[in-house]
Amino acid sequence: MKIAVVIPCYKVTAHVGGLIPRIGPEVDAIFCVDDACPDESGRYIQNNVSDPRVKVIFHDKNQGVGGAMVTGYKAALADKADIIVKLDGDGQMNPAMIKAFTAPIAEGLCDYTKGNRFHRPDDLAGMPFIRLVGNALLSFLTKISSGYWHVFDPTNGYTAVHAAVLAEVPLEKISQGYFFESDMLFRLNIAQAVVRDIPMTAVYEDEQSNLKIGAVIPSFLCSHAKNFYKRIVYNYFLRDFSVASLELVAGTAFLLFGLIFGCIKWNEAADMGVTASAGTVMLSALPVLVGVQMLLSFLQFDMQARARPPIHKDLVRISQAH
Numbered sequence: 001m002k003i004a005v006v007i008p009c010y011k012v013t014a015h016v017g018g019l020i021p022r023i024g025p026e027v028d029a030i031f032c033v034d035d036a037c038p039d040e041s042g043r044y045i046q047n048n049v050s051d052p053r054v055k056v057i058f059h060d061k062n063q064g065v066g067g068a069m070v071t072g073y074k075a076a077l078a079d080k081a082d083i084i085v086k087l088d089g090d091g092q093m094n095p096a097m098i099k100a101f102t103a104p105i106a107e108g109l110c111d112y113t114k115g116n117r118f119h120r121p122d123d124l125a126g127m128p129f130i131r132l133v134g135n136a137l138l139s140f141l142t143k144i145s146s147g148y149w150h151v152f153d154p155t156n157g158y159t160a161v162h163a164a165v166l167a168e169v170p171l172e173k174i175s176q177g178y179f180f181e182s183d184m185l186f187r188l189n190i191a192q193a194v195v196r197d198i199p200m201t202a203v204y205e206d207e208q209s210n211l212k213i214g215a216v217i218p219s220f221l222c223s224h225a226k227n228f229y230k231r232i233v234y235n236y237f238l239r240d241f242s243v244a245s246l247e248l249v250a251g252t253a254f255l256l257f258g259l260i261f262g263c264i265k266w267n268e269a270a271d272m273g274v275t276a277s278a279g280t281v282m283l284s285a286l287p288v289l290v291g292v293q294m295l296l297s298f299l300q301f302d303m304q305a306r307a308r309p310p311i312h313k314d315l316v317r318i319s320q321a322h
Helices: 013-020 043-050 065-080 095-106 121-126 129-146 180-189 215-238 243-272 278-304 312-321
Strands: 003-009 029-034 055-057 082-084 112-116 159-162 194-199
Touching: 003 013, 003 043, 003 180, 013 029, 013 043, 029 043, 029 065, 043 055, 055 215, 065 082, 065 180, 082 095, 082 243, 082 312, 095 112, 095 159, 095 312, 112 129, 112 180, 129 180, 180 215, 215 243, 243 278
Parallel strands: 003 029, 003 082, 029 055, 112 194
Antiparallel strands: 082 159, 112 159
16 A cells, blocks of 8 residues: 655754655655745755655645645645555654554554553653643543544554545544544544554653643643534434434433523522422432433443454455446
């Protein structure tokens, strides 16, 4: 299979020159996207890297890592790549692992692979504490919004995707900022793609991360909430309707009724200076308990739901048939 690597370049001049020569011969094309880099990473690559596989693309305006990746993805698709790897230019990702990321896709085991820095406990010792806590929080939110409960470390940018699956993703709608990786998982879930974690070790040296966890959490929360709502509506009401759909609707209705009814009766009893009757308490508590139980049952169903066999083989067959 033809393998292409996309490297979004923003303030990586100090590292990208040493990264590209380490990319092995299994890679056929390397697309470096200079995202209006103030250090002129693209010019540096053109002047100092002689690898014939390298193609540099320039953005006039900074679009964020997602915007750079969309440009790189489109270029790789136009170049007829079969598998497209995302590799950051800051040197934290070992290019020697490209085979580990592409092999499961080439073997038909999955459609998309992503790195997981949390797989080996010993690797966590080298991770800055703020990144450890931030990634754990973002991982949990991404599990909820994307539906991929079995994957972890969603902000990890080391990924690989089959071109046929990538063609099913609406790239023009995907987040262009740091929410790119999480939004990509949501889009892949809608496409019913199979995602697989690849254990890896990140290297932290003198590189400076442009991601500020505290600054992005509010926007991340809003984006995750939107994706969760869209995923639930699409997967449980438009594409399919099952017992889990009924549990979600009935559980939410019971829970809201119990809470609203209980608050109203509690206020009435407080105004009158009396204690609510046992029947009133039960009429409020029972729907709450039933609602919580039904929502937990829905959550269990959602967590156990896994995608069918990888979809890229069928997509390739359809494409060839046309």
